[in-house]
Amino acid sequence: MIQNELSKIVFLDRDTMPSDIALRPFAFPHELQEFAATEPDQVGNRVADAHIVITNKVPINAAAVARARNLKLVAVAATGTDIIDLSACAARDITVSNIRNYATNTVPEHTFALLLALRRSLLAYRDSVRDGRWAASGQFCYFDHPIRDLAGSVLGIIGDGALGRAVADIGRAFGMRVLFSAYKGVPGMGPLYTPFEDVLRTSDVITLHAPLTSATRNMIAAPEFALMDRKPLLINTARGGLVDEVALGEALRRGLIAGAGFDVATVEPPPNDHPLIRLTELPNVILTPHVAWASREAIQSLADQLVDNIEAYWSGRPQNVVEPLRA
Template identity: 45%
Template structure:
């Protein structure tokens, strides 16, 4: 094979390890890439490596030699897949690298909110324990996970891993059916019933036209008043304005989100500015444990090497 040009568009999202490939190549590494620079930077590439940089039809059309787009994530909504297929460009992703990392993060958010940890941190900063007439200070109610019901939307690797963790804490685990589904699959619970039964509702499904705003004002109103919502999937799964109102009005008990509709939220965001004791927001880092990031990097290299060897894998 000829020497391939491999262009990495947002290498700063990857660990600082050698980008070792098994074939002769030229590597061009960009830490970050602005939207207006994509077309020029990939114009002579045989392989493009991207995490979140958008590669649209215009950029693809400017390169007749492009063979592969290696996405360093599971989601590929930043790639114009229809255009790639039409132009004969393969797209691969990495899968299941962060099941444990994301599931552990979701579980951490669930535990912290069920025990009202943010509220107690606030009380401690306010000196309420020091002012207590007793040896302890009780503020917001704390609840055990034991005996509670966890509803998971998304039965992939992350959802199943989280379910196993919850079962170890003697929770009842239900998997919710798609919103608007005409029938309920075996092993699932109808969407509305699942919403109503949840003590904790955790979202681990992809963002599609069907799942966009799947949790809005109507769904939040159906939830138990002390229920906790966890979103480690995609920001667009939840109507964020409705979620803020539900938290402020006591419609639900709490929420933990690792994702927002606009990332990073450079122009501010209502959920960040609310500073509510029943809300935890983390910066889209649930996937990023040291173990998961290194596993992802190994998978990316393996995907590219396999493709170059004529054995494509993880093609979407």
């Protein structure tokens, strides 16, 4: 609990939320300082006298923690906390909180938007109509691009949290057979899970909903693509680092997978020469700018939960606390 009469709250990257989404006023004495964005060399000065720091994508590393002499709470305005040095925070008794279960509609819906667009070649047909192909075809339709049903296909889900389970529900409604993958390298997780390699071999669609950790970084790379016997679609609305992007490009060029729908990249925003940007020239690749989470309803829920997390900490009942991983 913060004992200061006036708590200083610093929001390091307010522009990661739309300007018309308002934060509910905090119910305790405070000074709120908002920055549109914060560069790495600005973090130390901006957090130096803050009691509470809000960040979405600005890293809080050990050096920043050392500069933040009054810091009591890091409130992450997102679910992922890999940008925070959790060990450094724990050593200083700094609480870290994150946002949970706010995107259980928007991310699964975006996942299926990508999946359906690719499975039915929607963008390829849209582009061909725009280019005059329908007018020149001489008949009511044409068959230039493949179209496949979801019903009867196998949906492999890597990540069994709230988002993965919501995706499974939608998949079953489409008549898909759902497989939840066991964690890579972890055998014997029980009958509800299919071994990781078997999911790769037997799925028509593979969708990722796992956090980015040292264990999951590049979990899909060249050896994994080589196992994908059914040439599946690969959907990633989770984190960019889960997939080796160079290996993804090679898999697409070699026809090892049917297509890719990504909402995330290892570098955001990706430069024009980034591997994923170059892949958008392919008709079976869709890349969206990390907006799967960003329905208006979800963003408002995030903003409300962010305020709830901060007020819960201030009242002495912290919630959504993130602990460092134990070795």
